[in-house]
Amino acid sequence: MQVLNLDTVKQQLTMPMAIEAIEDLLKVQHENPSWVKTPERLVIPTYQDSESHQTGSHLSMPSVVFDGAEEYAVVKLVTICPDNPARNKPTTVATIAVSDTATGETLAFMDGIYVTQVRTAALSGVATKYMANPDSKTVAVVGTGGMAYEQLSAVLTVCPSITEVTLWNRTTDKAHDFKEVFERDYSQWNVTLTVCDTIEEAVKDADIINLATRATEGLFEVDQIKANAHVNAVGAYQPNMKEVSDSVIESSAYVVIDDLEGGKHEAGDLIQADDNSGCDWQWDQLSGQLMDLVSGDLKVETADGSKGITLFKSVGAASFDAAVALKIAQAAKQDQIGQAVEL
Structure with a gap:
């Protein structure tokens, strides 16, 4: 498994790459709807508005994508923290795991902050x-x-x-x-x-x-x-x-x-x-x-x-994260990008 921190993800992911990944995914969904499985995300509210904390949320976003040859499971875990800017931290914090559904092997575990920002932007x-x-x-x-x-x-x-x-x-x-x-x-x-x-x-x-x-x-x-x-x-x-x-x-x-x-x-x-x-x-x-x-x-x-x-x-939807994260994970595995970790 390749572990990719925020800086490594930023080095690998470009906007044209993300836009192409999103368009490719949407074409697959149109032509073969059963190839992309995206259950409704789980959203859990966090905190209540108070003097010390604003209300945020935690999300679990799974998706399974078949590309015509192989199938992959991608799960993004997100926590939205409205108080974070005052801490000099991003409001949206996320991690993403990409695995091969045939073997269960985890291909990559990566920081999801930049993936979230870029895939959201790529949709626009x-x-x-x-x-x-x-x-x-x-x-x-x-x-x-x-x-x-x-x-x-x-x-x-x-x-x-x-x-x-x-x-x-x-x-x-x-x-x-x-x-x-x-x-x-x-x-x-x-x-x-x-x-x-x-x-x-x-x-x-x-x-x-x-x-x-x-x-x-x-x-x-x-x-x-x-x-x-x-x-x-x-x-x-x-x-x-x-x-x-x-x-x-x-x-x-x-x-x-x-x-x-x-x-x-x-x-x-x-x-x-x-x-x-x-x-x-x-x-x-x-x-x-x-x-x-x-x-x-x-x-x-x-x-x-x-x-x-x-x-x-x-x-947003987990399938969009999956499309972009999968591109990064495949490149990471092929070129040994990031840190190799044995589970």
Whole structure:
């Protein structure tokens, strides 16, 4: 078994690699649904809101994937710790184990923090590739926590025409920190980053809007964004959370989710819109899943400026982690990457 720490995973995993792994997985799911088995994740709330601890959660996310030749089991264990930024630790902490189902051999055990960040971002990258105007020039980043770096990198990977990035965070200092770190660590992207004092300023001219927050109500209304903007929403991962307003959801020409089964339990934005009798959007109006875009069953005419607003909602699924982690594990076994450990 190869053990890979965070630094080793970062050395091996690139955004194009993750985007390709996700697209390949979605094609397999479309053509051979039985090859990918992903039971509903187990979510256990941790702590209760108090002066010393914010409410978090622990997740167990198993998946079994057959690639046409071999079958693998991948399990990710995640703990979401909202108090961690104050400790200079990431909010989302994770580990991943990859094993061969034929022999039970564990191929790799790896840090899952970066895998989680990159696979979440890669989902938005895939959605942006199929749903946003390919000539997009401006991206708004709303919420500049740990997930936001790779989210922006993914969008820049699939939309190389982007030149302007606007930033907003509830705590302005963190937006300035994001700007400094992104300019230093992601210098391959020739973009201008501007910190905005208000959300309205950040999103008003954006062709693409990335949301990654723990908000509990919509962050902006439909009349505050461009009529053909594309929105990637990866926060609001619990039913009581919401970052996309009902006015944006019901005005979207296309609403796509990465995983419908998980979304109906966890996608707070869409759950609350469906529950709101004053909102015109319901689950039966969902345009489709990310798999439908990749397979071609759902087409968005992105080059047409009149396509309307498009919305991608991501809740994640163990199969996406599996696709990315499996690529790393196979390379680690072949090239003896990381530390070899005998169990």
